[in-house]
Amino acid sequence: MILKPAIEDLKIIGFYLGKVMLGLALTMFVPIVTGLCFKEINPALDFMIGIEISVLLGLLLLKICHTDKDLNWMQGMIVVSLSWLAAMVLSAIPLYLSGHYSSFLDACFETMSGFTTTGLTLAQDLDHMSYAHNLWRHLGPFIGGQGIAIILLSLFIKGTAGAFKMYVGEGRDEKILPNVIHTARFIWIISIIYLIIGTLALGIVGICIGLKPINAFFHGACIFMAGFDTAGFSPQSQNIVYYHSLAFEILTIVIMIIGSLNFNFHYQVWAGNRKEAFKNIESKTFFISVMLTFLIVAIGLNQMGIYPQAIAFFRKGFFQLISGHTTTGYMTVYAQQFISEWGNLALVGLICAMALGGCICSTAGGIKMLRVGIIAKAFKEDVKRIIMPEKAIFVEKLHHIKEIFLDDRLARSALIITMSYIILYGIGALIGMFYGHPFLESLFESTSAAANVGLSCGITSATMPAALKITYIIQMWAGRLEFMSVFTILGFLYASIKGK
């Protein structure tokens, strides 16, 4: 028998959702300060309105749903799911008021794309966007990459049990430190240290390539936030093409790779355990996967003969492969060039790279390297079983921070999530084809949305049908949360209707 959720469940969910809204309102002060610094009064007002609506709704929820109880698993998962939707809508208010989006849905698409670290954009006339709005676009991935609910709640929450449930709900299942709040704060600290170093490095390169100093550091901060958090937004409409610089692209490649690595891995290396880089199954799988997918892309591009020079091959082929594999989505080619020049084989290589994604417990999306590594090991073990004598006993182990025995439960869990991603990629491709796009283009865009990549072959635009925009929003959301929270909210809705 399915039980209908109790009023108490709704109250607890509403209470924590209210806290998330208040946390989100706090973050909107950053673009307000930016707007005031650059004397952008109307943009500052846009964010003031956003803050007021967020605080108003947050306070109402806190008042109506006041409770002292901690979250259970179901409630934690639902708070996470709804937090992402609430953040999408509330953050879209200032963007919509900017006049750079043709509808509120487009603004919602942009914020969901930012929070989920995807990077697909529907912004219009981006080259004339204010500093305040542009910073907000790039701040989204920085907040979302670390996990909206857990990061905002780590400011307010008292108990750690509820926080851990939300941490898991946001697609993270590895604690770096024993306490989840400390883990969240460590992720923040590591991100801010990298932000300072990355902004300085990109800013200096920016000045050297001819940007005005103020623009160089503003672009540096934006490109770092969207690069480290594997989002791929850029302050200019041309994305990375705008800079026309090899040095800038190399630096961006380094930032994308750092961002796609497991935070736990960062912690180990910071703690002096540098051998982990060579022993960890994720780093090994990532290296092999990059090499294999680059081989496919390289053969494909070579067949087409479009980049005869090695340097062009590196700046276009390798850059795009890393951008896709780390699920960042930065572009050194125009979207239409993928279709008109790259050819099917190179596109398939890039789609595979996007689908596989980065590392677990990072800001990257996609299936993730740990799961790919586990599935490959399980496959190897099964092949061994067939070859070796029946009575032989196998013990397969893998190294991920510590030695782990590969059991059926681990392999099954990796396979279920992998299958879910493949189905999600397929559904998006089918809907794309329903709207008249060719198979490969639909699959490219769908994989890019669901794996939170952000590369586009031209389908994503303000003129695409609303249903396709909603499809990609759902794909970005489900892909980022790794399904569990989404399944929970669907179950919750079903129980609310059918339960007794």
Next chain:
Amino acid sequence: MRNNLKLSWAMLFLILILSSQVAFSQGINSSELIKNAMQYDGKLVTYSGEAVGDVMSRGKFAWVNINDGDNAIGVWMSADFAREINFLGNYKSRGDKIEVIGVFHRACLEHGGDLDIHAQALRKLSNGRIVSQRLSIDKKNLTLILLGILMLIWILTSSRKK
């Protein structure tokens, strides 16, 4: 006589080459250039739009990105040409609208495979301007109304607590 004949042949040859390239020199938009990049590769094109972002000086040359409303394309030009640009498009200003005649490259060998135009001539079509920033009355009013509601809720909540 023989020299004149050679000169005539050379002239004819030059006209043939130029006519095949100048065939594309009518104004062309960025979408057409990007979509059919192979067709226009190495050809002389005329492209116009608003100069946006920054003039990125590189020695005796500079990069200026020119947006025609659909896309922006990087134009590689001499520093002298770049100096003619006074306004660049951003939030606070509309950039100069300029027209360049130059060689289009699908994957420029000189610039690491960038899709670009190497300007040979530049003409300013119209001057840019500073965009006046007037306070939006609607936004101001909405801000004040919402602030009023928030204050009201705060007063009601604190009076109930007492």
